[in-house]
Amino acid sequence: MNIVVCVKYVPDAQAERTFDSSDNTTDRANVDGLLSELDEYAVEEALKIVEAGEGEVTVLTVGPASAADAIKKSLQMGAHRGVHVDDDAIHGSDAIATSLVLAEAIKKIGAETPVDLVMTGMASTDGAMGVVPTMLAERLGLPAVTLASELEVDGGSATIRRDGDTSTQSITATLPALVSVTDQINEPRYPSFKGIMAAKKKPVEHWSLADLGVDASQVGLDAAWTRVEAFTARPPRSQGEIVNDEGDGGQKLAAFLGEHKFV
């Protein structure tokens, strides 16, 4: 089973995230970054599948030099090798262009050894559109089973459990397929000391757009099919009235709701 896990290096959600006012893109230079928390679940699940059988886990990221940290963390967790697509032209790419670069990189990985499974987290924690996995499947012509809370890979198929609003579904796709996972699926491991040492010797390939046969005009801010016109910081919410419950907290709460016509 050869698995490619797509991971993203994102600004830390605990930090003050903002935009670069020169081009309205996410500010990635002045905010500490890390492997998107939601991608750790995909790395963990891929490792579990390979550990239960055989095969390799390749982690793939598209991003600037700093994004190497996302690969490093994944390798420390136990992934076998990394692929880092880094090209100045990629800066400002939207989901459409990102999915193009990922798709071409996966095709190149698959040219050596066929890829059985492409795995992703449910969304990034920065852009958080949650559409790249599906776009990637569309570009690769793969079936996609998304938002898996459980995953079973068996011979030629992947079966997931998905918790919907009105039902819990079991969904099956024939391999090769793309699977995105939720934070319900597992508990990602922490890298062990051994894992951290071993990661230093693991191979990481660096590819440019030219290596993938992608023209620079197809990516980046100028090629984006949407444009951010403006961004404004939401005014901080001013703290309202806080009361201590002295036996009448519930009454006061009900009174507030009444005054504001919620009752």
Next chain:
Amino acid sequence: MAEVLVLVDHVEGKVRKTTAELLTIARRLGEPSAVFVGAGFDAAKDSLAKYGAEKIYHVEGDVLDYLVVPQAELLAQLVASTSPAAVLVPSSPEGKEIAARLAVKTESGLITDAVDVQAGEGGGVATTQSVFAGGYTVSATVTKGTPIITVKPNSATPEEVSGAAVDEVVDFTVSDNAKGAKIASSKPKEVSGRPELSEAAIVVSGGRGTAGDFSKVEEFADSLGAAVGASRAAVDAGWYPHASQVGQTGKQVSPQLYVACGISGAIQHRAGMQTSKTIIAVNKDNEAPIFELVDFGVVGDLFAVLPQATEAINAAKG
């Protein structure tokens, strides 16, 4: 005037409120055309007409057995045949997948999770999104192809405008390529009788402070006719179903009123509720970060505060 395609969200023909909102938004951009897939067309027709659908494209058959791909194929076919001004899809997980595939198929720009959509000044479509856990508001436009927008619930007030609702059956065949993933089985959830979380005007959520007992949270929610949500801590502990999780990896809600009970208010939770109009918290810990956001807060034990409030509200209602 150009058509605006609205993908109808329904359960067996019972049209959800989000669709009425989308039809209302569509009217700002052009002539609303509903796209209906699945069973229950006759039941849906009247409510689609009531909110201004001029046309209803509809397909019956096995389209829904194969998840989202056939719906994306159908919309791509309709985009080609009708050259719409925009395609509006609900911002549900399925809606976003359909929109993502449609964007690639039609080489069109996609904007997700819009909280407002208006006609652009020089034509086109101007959207508003809330990003970085509600910390920023972004206005954006689509610059290529047909604008494809996924719209969050509660982004418009549905307006009743009578539409012609001309029925157009679409000749559509699911491609073999779309049949790679299939729903093997589906187990319906128990019906709570409460409003749906992402559409509700009032949401009451419980967290770690409930210690697993949601009864007081539910009784309080019922006194307000509210939906019940849960923090990730409560869901991870198995106290409440995942479908009720509010936060970054659960539902993002934007109700008129959000009441957080025994929830500390980590950034991941705030990402799911920060855009609520009015926020109330009940928490024993006066240092809980949730209090930074609130319009009204009670520092106290939810097991004392909520029942007292519930009783007072029920008494006031008579």
